[in-house]
Amino acid sequence: MNIRITHKWLLEYLxxxxxxxxIQKHLTLCGPSVxxxxxxADDDWAYDIEITSNRIDTASVYGIAREAQAIxxxxxxxxxxxxxxxxxxxxTDELSLFIEDKDKLCNRLLAxxxxxxxxxxxPEYMQSRLKEAGVRSLNNxxxxxxxxxxxxxxxxxxxxYDRIATGKLIIRHAxxxxxxxxxxxxxxKLNEWDVIIDDGTGRIIDLPGIMGTxxxxxxxxxxxVVLFIESNDPTVIRKTSMTHGIRTMAATYNEKSPDPEIAxxxxxxxxxxxxxxxxxxxxxxxxxxxEHPKKExxxxxxxxxxxxxxxxxxxxxEMTEILFSLxxxxxxxxxxxxxxxxxxxxxxxxxxxxxxxxxxxxxxxxYNFPNALQxxxxxxxxxxxxxxxxxxxxxxxxxxxxxxHEVLNYSMISKEMIEGVDMAIxxxxxxxxxxxxxxxxxxxxxxxSLIKNIKLNEGRSSSINLFELAKVYLKxxxxxPTELYKLGxxxxxxxxxxxxxxxxxxxxxxxxxxxxxxxxNPLYAPGIQAKLSIGKTVxxxxxxxxxxxxxxxxxxxxxxxxxxxFSELIANSKPISQYIPVHPYAVxxxxxxxxxxxxxxxxxxxDYAFRSSRILSKLQVVDTYKNKVTLRLYFSSPxxxxxxxxxxxxxxxxxxx
Numbered sequence: 055m056n057i058r059i060t061h062k063w064l065l066e067y068l069x070x071x072x073x074x075x076x077i078q079k080h081l082t083l084c085g086p087s088v089x090x091x092x093x094x095a096d097d098d099w100a101y102d103i104e105i106t107s108n109r110i111d112t113a114s115v116y117g118i119a120r121e122a123q124a125i126x127x128x129x130x131x132x133x134x135x136x137x138x139x140x141x142x143x144x145x146t147d148e149l150s151l152f153i154e155d156k157d158k159l160c161n162r163l164l165a166x167x168x169x170x171x172x173x174x175x176x177p178e179y180m181q182s183r184l185k186e187a188g189v190r191s192l193n194n195x196x197x198x199x200x201x202x203x204x205x206x207x208x209x210x211x212x213x214x215y216d217r218i219a220t221g222k223l224i225i226r227h228a229x230x231x232x233x234x235x236x237x238x239x240x241x242x243k244l245n246e247w248d249v250i251i252d253d254g255t256g257r258i259i260d261l262p263g264i265m266g267t268x269x270x271x272x273x274x275x276x277x278x279v280v281l282f283i284e285s286n287d288p289t290v291i292r293k294t295s296m297t298h299g300i301r302t303m304a305a306t307y308n309e310k311s312p313d314p315e316i317a318x319x320x321x322x323x324x325x326x327x328x329x330x331x332x333x334x335x336x337x338x339x340x341x342x343x344x345e346h347p348k349k350e351x352x353x354x355x356x357x358x359x360x361x362x363x364x365x366x367x368x369x370x371x372e373m374t375e376i377l378f379s380l381x382x383x384x385x386x387x388x389x390x391x392x393x394x395x396x397x398x399x400x401x402x403x404x405x406x407x408x409x410x411x412x413x414x415x416x417x418x419x420x421y422n423f424p425n426a427l428q429x430x431x432x433x434x435x436x437x438x439x440x441x442x443x444x445x446x447x448x449x450x451x452x453x454x455x456x457x458x459h460e461v462l463n464y465s466m467i468s469k470e471m472i473e474g475v476d477m478a479i480x481x482x483x484x485x486x487x488x489x490x491x492x493x494x495x496x497x498x499x500x501x502x503s504l505i506k507n508i509k510l511n512e513g514r515s516s517s518i519n520l521f522e523l524a525k526v527y528l529k530x531x532x533x534x535p536t537e538l539y540k541l542g543x544x545x546x547x548x549x550x551x552x553x554x555x556x557x558x559x560x561x562x563x564x565x566x567x568x569x570x571x572x573x574x575n576p577l578y579a580p581g582i583q584a585k586l587s588i589g590k591t592v593x594x595x596x597x598x599x600x601x602x603x604x605x606x607x608x609x610x611x612x613x614x615x616x617x618x619x620f621s622e623l624i625a626n627s628k629p630i631s632q633y634i635p636v637h638p639y640a641v642x643x644x645x646x647x648x649x650x651x652x653x654x655x656x657x658x659x660x661d662y663a664f665r666s667s668r669i670l671s672k673l674q675v676v677d678t679y680k681n682k683v684t685l686r687l688y689f690s691s692p693x694x695x696x697x698x699x700x701x702x703x704x705x706x707x708x709x710x711x
Contacts (some may be wrong), residue, residue: 055107055306056089057204058187059115061099062179067119067138072131074099077122080129084416085121086112100186107489110310111399114207124379128417138206140322145339149215151280152254153341155225159249160262161345162285162314164321165223167215167338168328169278171195177331189303195272195279198327200303206320208283208312209304213259213270215278222254223282225262234258235268236300247491248294249286263291263308264300278337281324285314293491309489313399315348350383350395355407357390363411366423376417377410402487442539445563445624446523449541452562456555458519458543463503465525466493471502474607475577483527483535496527496535500542501577501615505599505607508544512610519545519555523620539620541594546611549582549598556586556596556616563627568593571657577603577615581652586618588626594618637692642701645676646709647684656683663687663708669696670704 061074072080078088078101087104094100105113112121119135126133149167175181176197184191189200199210215221228244235241242261244250251260259270263286272279292309295301321340328334357370373392374384383395396404404413415423435443450460468491472479482495497503500522511518521543528536545552553570560568565588573585575595583597596616604613650656656675663670672688687708689701 055105055113055310056102057105057113057118058100058102059118059204060094060183060186061101062097063115063183063205064101064119064122067116067136068122069134069136070122070126070132072122072126072129072133074101076129076131077101077126080125080131081118081122083421084125084128084419086118094186107310108403110307110312110402111207113307113310113312114203115205117207117399120381124376124417127379128376128419138319138323140319140326142322143325143336143340146336147339148337149278150221151215151338151341152220152222153225153343154222155343155345157226158345159225159227159290160284160286160343162283162317163225163341163343164283164317165338165341166281166321166325166336167278168281168325168332168334169337171277171279171328171332171334173272173274173276174332180331193272193274194331195276195328198324198331199281202320202324202327203303203307206316206323207307208316208320209263209307210320210324211260211262211266211282211284211304212272212324213266213280213282214272214276215280216276217270218253218259218280219257220254223259223280224252224254225284226250226252228258232258234261236261236265237268237271238265239268242298242300245294245297247290248297249290261294261300262286264295264305265302279328279334281321281328283317283321285312285317289488289491289494292489296490311402313348314344315398318342348398348401350397351401351405352393353396353405353407353410354387354391354393355410357392359407360411360414363408364415364418364423368414368418372418373414376414380413380417382413441624445620445627448562449559449623450521450523452559453521453543453555456519456558458521458545458555461504461507461520461522463500463507463522463524464493465496465527467495467497467502468492469494471506474505475499475502475603477502481529483529498526498528500524500526500540500617501544504542504544504615505603505609505613508546508611508613509607509609512546517545517547518611519547519551541618541620541623542615543596543617544613544615546613549614552596552614552616553584556618559618559623560586563623564631565623565626565628566632568626569657569661572652572655573597576600588622591622591626592619593622593626635692637690639690639692639695641671641688641690642696642698643686643688644701644705645684645686646705647682648709649682651681667704667708669701670708 074091078091082088088101089104090102092100111117123133123135151167153163174194176191176194180197180201181191184197184200187204191197195212199212202210227246228248228250230246232244233241249262250258251262253259260266262284286308288309288311291305295305361367377384377394381397385393387393482498484495488494504520507520508518523541525537526540530536568586568588570584570586573583573595575583578597579600585595586593594617599613599615660673669689669691671690674686676686677684689704
């Protein structure tokens with residue numbers, strides 16, 4: 055995301071002698087990238103700043119001022135961070151407000167009622183600053199909320215108090231099919247995971263963290279308002295915003311998890327502006343409900359460790375000065391150990407020793423590190439990596455020639471995808487810093503992703519043939535998880551086609567001693583599935599997706615899928631096929647039709663025939679009808695000519711066994 059702020063606005067919180075061009079240069083070198091500086095008045099400039107998703111704490115005027123004071127000091131400029139002008143306030147009991155969050159859907163909720171407000175145009179400085187930030191000025195009440203959001207980095211909302219029917223704010227999940235009309239007069243049908251606020255009568259008055267509704271918006275007649283701030287689950291914010299296509303500045307901030315500790319500062323700043331610019335008065339207590347208060351976290355790191363990672367030598371004093379300038383509280387236990395307290399606004403980004411090294415390095419200045427030419431040395435790749443490269447290329451090329459298309463999916467999948475194949479959620483590792491519910495769990499199988507690929511592409515082709523070669527992540531008793539490469543294949547044609555693709559792959563890899571036998575995988579339909587094995591080692595299973603899973607995933611086509619262990623394919627493959635000399639003696643070809651059953655299978659017959667006969671050289675399927683298979687058997691001997699009579703006797707022995 056990008057923010058655009060003015061130089062004069064920045065100077066309200068940063069006392070510096072650095073010119074705008076200096077601020078642009080040094081911020082870009084050591085912190086947020088200032089993509090451009092535009093002169094907008096004789097004495098003012100506008101900064102267009104790129105904010106990375108892990109540094110939402112810099113997506114504000116105050117956040118940039120805080121970064122700039124640390125960076126500019128190192129560049130020999132005067133730079134002092136000014137305190138935030140948001141004095142605490144005392145509430146009253148003139149107007150009542152009831153807030154309820156039974157399901158603990160918000161980590162923090164703040165609210166206050168302001169009475170006797172005057173709806174007026176905003177001051178010129180506020181209008182011009184909002185315009186530069188890309189926000190349209192509406193009136194002083196709405197403008198103040200946007201102004202505070204850009205200034206503090208936390209979204210703020212305002213309701214018309216008199217349009218809240220019962221004076222209540224009830225935070226709950228939406229009921230599937232419930233509808234609301236947003237501020238821009240668009241109607242949306244909600245899902246059960248969406249979080250909403252109703253006024254105690256069931257009437258929805260807000261989609262918190264994203265956009266307000268038309269039935270609670272302030273108007274020119276508004277006299278009393280509720281200033282409201284909530285800290286929601288960022289994954290829910292993003293899912294709701296993306297599902298309904300409601301992309302607002304508030305949603306962009308909230309989905310990146312702004313620091314809930316800055317929320318009170320934002321509320322107090324909003325109160326200050328409402329009482330000053332709208333001439334309102336505080337008419338309720340200041341409500342502050344915190345479910346899980348965030349606290350500073352201690353982290354220890356040694357001077358020796360930091361210098362070993364930097365490749366240069368800095369003193370403990372230099373390191374502590376840099377960290378202190380970034381608002382870390384620093385304690386030195388001895389000449390080597392630094393203990394720092396990580397402020398709440400930096401905890402999403404700084405949690406391990408390497409993060410501390412990065413903070414010191416960037417403020418010290420990467421441009422200050424000496425240049426060193428790396429020695430030109432050939433590094434031999436481990437055999438596993440070499441095999442992975444060679445065989446993955448070979449397999450991908452072969453499957454492409456069979457008509458399959460390669461797909462690349464995320465290694466993370468959703469709860470719905472896991473449940474869509476009846477797998478257990480607890481078998482999957484879930485991410486601790488998940489950005490979206492769609493990518494929350496590390497997959498243990500490629501099948502859920504391939505089924506999703508089929509679902510997305512149904513109707514675009516009469517047949518779909520896909521494959522994916524990627525890692526899966528299996529839980530272990532200790533960290534980290536076991537990582538295995540799997541080959542997943544899926545088709546909408548037939549089980550016979552999928553089986554042929556698997557057998558063709560075995561031939562391409564020169565694997566001859568494999569067996570295909572019945573399996574009982576719960577993913578697949580009984581009787582229409584098989585396992586691929588070599589001796590007692592199972593290479594994988596494949597089959598037709600069972601009917602209940604087809605229905606659960608709303609698939610139109612029958613789906614045939616399989617998954618093979620890539621490492622076992624490599625281990626059992628041979629670089630070249632075995633050469634069998636062509637002998638000069640005659641080959642007798644005989645056809646026969648055999649009726650197979652669940653007990654008497656083709657695989658068992660084939661295995662028995664080659665083990666029992668010394669003159670059977672080849673067996674070929676000619677035709678099938680129901681459970682009857684016409685076979686062509688080739689008889690020959692590498693030592694002598696055999697007669698047709700000998701061949702017929704051999705066939706009779708095979709059929710009567």
